[in-house]
Amino acid sequence: MIETTSDHVIRVSGLTKTYPGSSRPAVDHLNLEVIRGRIFGLLGPNGAGKTTTISILCTLLRPDSGRVEVLGQAVLEKAREIRRSIGLVPQEIALYPTLTIRENLSYFARVLGVEKKRITERIGACLDLVGLAEVAGRRIDRCSGGMKRRANLAVGILHEPQILLLDEPTVGIDAQSRNLILEQLRELNRQGMTLLYTTHYMREAEDICDEIAIIDVGKVVALGTPGQLIESNETCENLEDLFLALTGKALRE
Amino acid sequence: MHLLTHINKELLLLSRDRAGLLVLFVMPVLLVLVLTLVQDNVFRATGEATTRALFVNLDEGVLGTELKQGLGSTGVLELVEGFSGETIDLEKARQLVSRGNYQFAIIVPADFSVAIAAAAETAARAALRGDDMAFKPGVLTIYFDPAVRGVYRTAVSSSVQRGVLGVAMARRSEAVMRLLSQDLQESIDQQLQPYGAAGLVHIELPELAEGWLAQPLIELAEESAAPQKFPTMPTSVQQNVPAWALFGMFFIVIPLAGTIIRERQDCTLTRLLTMPVSISGLLGGKVFAYLLICLLQFVLMLLVGRYLMPLLGTPQLDMGSAPLALVLVAVSSALAACGYGMLVGVLARSFDQAAIFGSVSVVIAAALGGVMVPVYMMPQAMQTISIISPLGWGLEAFLDIFVRGGDLSSVLPQVLILNGFFLLCMLFAALVFQRWRHGA
Numbered sequence: 001m002i003e004t005t006s007d008h009v010i011r012v013s014g015l016t017k018t019y020p021g022s023s024r025p026a027v028d029h030l031n032l033e034v035i036r037g038r039i040f041g042l043l044g045p046n047g048a049g050k051t052t053t054i055s056i057l058c059t060l061l062r063p064d065s066g067r068v069e070v071l072g073q074a075v076l077e078k079a080r081e082i083r084r085s086i087g088l089v090p091q092e093i094a095l096y097p098t099l100t101i102r103e104n105l106s107y108f109a110r111v112l113g114v115e116k117k118r119i120t121e122r123i124g125a126c127l128d129l130v131g132l133a134e135v136a137g138r139r140i141d142r143c144s145g146g147m148k149r150r151a152n153l154a155v156g157i158l159h160e161p162q163i164l165l166l167d168e169p170t171v172g173i174d175a176q177s178r179n180l181i182l183e184q185l186r187e188l189n190r191q192g193m194t195l196l197y198t199t200h201y202m203r204e205a206e207d208i209c210d211e212i213a214i215i216d217v218g219k220v221v222a223l224g225t226p227g228q229l230i231e232s233n234e235t236c237e238n239l240e241d242l243f244l245a246l247t248g249k250a251l252r253e
Numbered sequence: 254m255h256l257l258t259h260i261n262k263e264l265l266l267l268s269r270d271r272a273g274l275l276v277l278f279v280m281p282v283l284l285v286l287v288l289t290l291v292q293d294n295v296f297r298a299t300g301e302a303t304t305r306a307l308f309v310n311l312d313e314g315v316l317g318t319e320l321k322q323g324l325g326s327t328g329v330l331e332l333v334e335g336f337s338g339e340t341i342d343l344e345k346a347r348q349l350v351s352r353g354n355y356q357f358a359i360i361v362p363a364d365f366s367v368a369i370a371a372a373a374e375t376a377a378r379a380a381l382r383g384d385d386m387a388f389k390p391g392v393l394t395i396y397f398d399p400a401v402r403g404v405y406r407t408a409v410s411s412s413v414q415r416g417v418l419g420v421a422m423a424r425r426s427e428a429v430m431r432l433l434s435q436d437l438q439e440s441i442d443q444q445l446q447p448y449g450a451a452g453l454v455h456i457e458l459p460e461l462a463e464g465w466l467a468q469p470l471i472e473l474a475e476e477s478a479a480p481q482k483f484p485t486m487p488t489s490v491q492q493n494v495p496a497w498a499l500f501g502m503f504f505i506v507i508p509l510a511g512t513i514i515r516e517r518q519d520c521t522l523t524r525l526l527t528m529p530v531s532i533s534g535l536l537g538g539k540v541f542a543y544l545l546i547c548l549l550q551f552v553l554m555l556l557v558g559r560y561l562m563p564l565l566g567t568p569q570l571d572m573g574s575a576p577l578a579l580v581l582v583a584v585s586s587a588l589a590a591c592g593y594g595m596l597v598g599v600l601a602r603s604f605d606q607a608a609i610f611g612s613v614s615v616v617i618a619a620a621l622g623g624v625m626v627p628v629y630m631m632p633q634a635m636q637t638i639s640i641i642s643p644l645g646w647g648l649e650a651f652l653d654i655f656v657r658g659g660d661l662s663s664v665l666p667q668v669l670i671l672n673g674f675f676l677l678c679m680l681f682a683a684l685v686f687q688r689w690r691h692g693a
Contacts, residue, residue, distance in 0.1 A: 058527040062691045083529040094524035111530050155524070 006072050009163055009194050010034035010057065015066035016218075017052055026052040028218035029066070034163075034211075039185070039195040041209035043202070043239075045247050049218040050198040051091070054167050057196070058088045071162060084113060087161035091168045093148045094155075097141035101132055101151045104140060105158060112159040126154040129184055146177025153181060157188060164188065166197045170204060182208050202240035212239070216247045304409055307358035307396075308332035309346045314366020316420065320393075324359070324416035330409070332359070350396045350478035351657060353649070356629045357409055358396040358478070365391050369424055372470045377428035381436060391471045393417060396478040399656040402492055402627060406475070414473060421470040488568040490558055495651035496624045498554035499644055502547045502590045503615045509543045509594030510607035517689075518604075526690045532683055540591045540679070547587035573654040578661045582654065585671035586647035592678030593643065599685040618642045623649075646670045 012032040018025040027049040034040045042050050055061040056068055059079040068075045070082045095104045105123045114122050127133040130150035140148060149169065156164055166185070170178040178201075185208060189195055199205050205212055206226045214222040214229070222229055222242070229242055236242040308324070310317040324330050335341060336349060346358040362368075368391040375388035395413060397406050516522035525535060558570030573579060594611070601607035619625060621638060622645030628636055639645050650667035653659030 060523065060527050060690065080529055083527060086527075088524060088527045090520055090524060092520035092523075094520040096521055097519065108524075108528070111525065111528050113529055 007036050008033050009036045009071055010040075010196065011067070011069040012053070012057075013067050015053070015056065015068055016064050017049075017056060017061060018064055025064075025218050027056070027063075030215065030218060030220060032213060032220065034194060034196055036194055037189070037192060038210040039189050039197060039208055041205040041212040042196060042198045042215065043200075043205055043212055043243060044198075044215040047217075048215045048247070050215065051167055052218075053215075054088075054165050054196070054198060058086060058165055059083055084159070085162050087156035087159065087164040089153050089156040089164065089166040089169045091171060093140070093152050095140045095148065095151055098139060100137050100139050101127070101143070101147075101154075102136040104151065105136075105154060108155045109158045114159050122158055122160075126158055129157070129187065130154045131180060131184075146173045146180070149173050149177060149181060150184070153184065157193070161193070163194045163196065166195060168198055168200065170199065170201065178204070202238065202243055206239045214243060214246055221246045304329060304357065304412075305331045305333055305355060306409070307336075307341055307346045307349060307355050308334050308361075309341055309343060309358060310334070310361045311343070311363045312361045312365040313363060314370075316366035316369055316391075316424075317361040320361060320365075320416065320420050323420050324413060326416070329412040330416075347396055347478050350398050353398050353400060353629075353652075353657070356398045356401045356405075359413060360394040360396065362392065362394070365393070369421070369470055370428075373424040373428035374432075376425055376470065377432045380429060381432050390469055392474050393471055394474045394476055396476055398629075399477045399658075400492065400627070400652040401629070403489060405627065405630060410473060410475060417471045417473065425470055490562055490567050490570050491655045492652065494554060494558035494562075494570050495655050496648055498551050499586055499647045499651065500615070500619045500624050501550055501554065502587055503593065503618065503644060504612070505543050505547050505550075505587075505590050506594040506597050506611040506615055507608050509539065509591060510598035510601055510611055511604055512539065513595070513598030514601060514604050514607055522689070526686075532686045532690065535686065536595065536679060536682055539595065540588070543591045543594065544584070544587050547590055548583060551583050551587065571655070574658065575654055575660040575664075578650075578659065578664050579654050581661065581668055582647065582650040582664050582671075585668045585675070586643075586650075588675040589643045589647065589671040589678075592675035592682075595682040596678040599682045615644075618644045621645060622647075643671060643674050646674075 010032065012030055015027050015030040015032075016025050017027045026047075030049065030053060032042075032053075042053065044050050052061065056063050056075065057070060059075055059082055062076065071085055073082055075082055096107070099107070102123060105126060106119065109119045109122055123136075124133070127136050130153055132147060132150055132154065135143070135147065138147075140151065143151065149172075153166075153169060156166070169185075170181050173181075182204065185195060185197070197205070197209065209226060211225055212223070212229060213220050222232070224232065226239055230236055230239060233242050233245055236245055308321055310321060312318075312320075321332055325332055333355070336345065336354075339345075341349070341358075343360060346360065349355050350358045368389065372388045372390055375384070378384040379388075393413070395410065397409075513522070516525070555570065555572065559572070560569075563569045597607050597611045597614075601610060619642075621635070622628070622642035623631075623639065624644055628639045628645065631639065646667045650659075650664040650671075653663050653667075657663070
């Protein structure tokens with residue numbers, strides 16, 4: 001784990017990334033700062049650059065230019081150390097479908113370097129947190145969508161990361177499951193975990209995030225607390241109005 | 254109408270999967286080409302196709318040369334008398350055949366002409382005069398590569414037998430005619446002397462003794478060219494069990510490639526790549542798990558050959574006399590299979606692609622490597638291409654141990670090639686994983 005005393009656990013400056021074959025950058029001179037202990041929402045329409053930014057933060061993509069620091073370490077130079085200190089909850093259910101929830105957690109706990117003597121304890125704690133303790137022996141491919149999402153979240157927090165990156169963690173599930181997951185995220189945040197969170201659900205972001213950045217075509221177009229953002233535009237009553245006002249109503253990719 | 258809509262949709266989907274289409278069309282074409290070509294010589298075995306065999310003529314008389322002409326005229330054998338510009342002696346011939354450079358060597362002994370002449374004379378005397386029929390036939394020895402399959406060995410032996418029969422009959426007839434004319438002359442002389450009158454002469458032609466052709470003048474002795482410490486005659490079990498075990502081991506390609514593709518598709522690989530895990534650990538985990546499966550599969554096949562097949566009436570599998578070499582070849586072959594599986598896994602874009610490409614390419618490699626038809630029976634061009642088949646390298650090493658009495662030193666070249674292939678595949682897979690990790 002990386003030890004840092006800095007308040008800013010994520011610093012992104014001038015980040016640019018263009019995919020091979022694409023005429024425009026997915027992320028274009030993006031600047032962001034995430035403060036320790038906050039829930040930071042990254043909102044934007046499809047193709048705005050949210051997933052690209054998360055991929056770079058979790059060392060899965062190399063930026064073309066700009067500086068990206070996680071816990072005070074540059075992602076290009078200290079990728080291995082950063083991987084130990086962050087947790088990722090990808091948009092997809094990244095679990096082995098034919099293994100049980102517990103088997104998946106057990107495997108990923110070992111990969112994440114959780115101490116052998118703490119593995120059982122950590123699996124138990126994560127299962128309790130996401131409410132899957134009673135169905136831990138069920139195969140992933142026999143779980144409901146909501147259960148899969150919660151198991152997906154459990155894997156991301158097994159090693160008690162300092163930062164949890166969540167890429168649309170509530171997509172495609174019912175309201176009950178979504179509420180449960182949001183409650184679990186709040187609980188993790190109360191325990192001191194910093195969350196960087198992308199979503200398409202404006203109400204959800206409004207409820208849970210301490211700070212929000214709205215990005216479009218790879219650039220930050222608005223930044224602040226949900227209240228500040230809504231107040232910044234007199235015609236907007238909520239975050240969704242602001243979002244549409246800033247990013248337009250035209251259909252995206 | 255709906256049917257047309259569905260057909261249109263399916264064709265559209267297919268047209269978008271160019272790599273899939275390539276696999277669907279190119280692989281069967283390759284399969285047909287390769288299998289037809291490798292079997293070409295087998296189907297022509299009774300026709301114009303020739304087998305190259307060493308011919309060592311140690312005979313001081315003319316019979317060796319006559320025999321060479323006789324064997325050559327059968328059209329089945331192409332006799333070779335030199336290797337790399339040198340004349341071949343007995344020991345060299347044995348070495349070349351035992352190493353698999355040639356599958357057969359025909360050895361004409363030094364006293365062959367003398368022995369056959371004596372045998373023909375004895376046979377003729379026995380036939381015409383009732384003398385003792387016992388004679389010692391001339392022995393023509395055929396060294397054969399123990400890896401040669403029984404049917405092929407029999408076919409070549411029959412061809413040699415045909416060639417030998419002509420020479421033997423000629424010698425036997427000559428001897429009988431010579432002796433017959435001597436006997437006639439003697440008979441006439443004896444009958445003319447006391448009476449002095451031509452018309453009273455009665456010539457009685459001697460009748461040929463029954464069975465005068467029963468004993469052959471020339472005997473064929475088939476002898477394995479393997480070292481004396483491993484004199485057992487190879488059986489179909491010895492040759493087929495390692496071949497098909499190896500074929501089975503390479504089918505690990507499909508499940509192994511499948512796991513990589515599934516991990517890519519369900520994003521578990523993406524998740525793993527964001528975790529503090531080394532690529533060598535990821536790849537190593539897969540290789541060791543599937544290596545274990547391959548080896549279990551191999552052991553099962555050996556047990557079948559050893560204990561089950563004898564119950565079905567076949568000879569028992571003899572595992573050779575070099576257990577360490579056997580383990581080394583099995584592990585190296587399994588590693589090569591796993592390496593190939595990793596290669597297919599990182600190159601294929603879908604499970605379907607991996608399954609079709611993996612299975613067809615293994616069948617092609619098996620055909621080229623001599624699993625279905627021995628390499629020496631393929632046309633020359635295919636024999637040249639066959640050196641690229643990992644199954645061929647493994648099979649050669651297994652046959653060395655199972656039928657040629659080979660040991661660690663004799664299988665070392667194949668072991669090195671198999672491991673080199675494995676390392677190359679793994680290096681390529683590691684580079685691709687590295688590329689995935691950094692989203693290039």
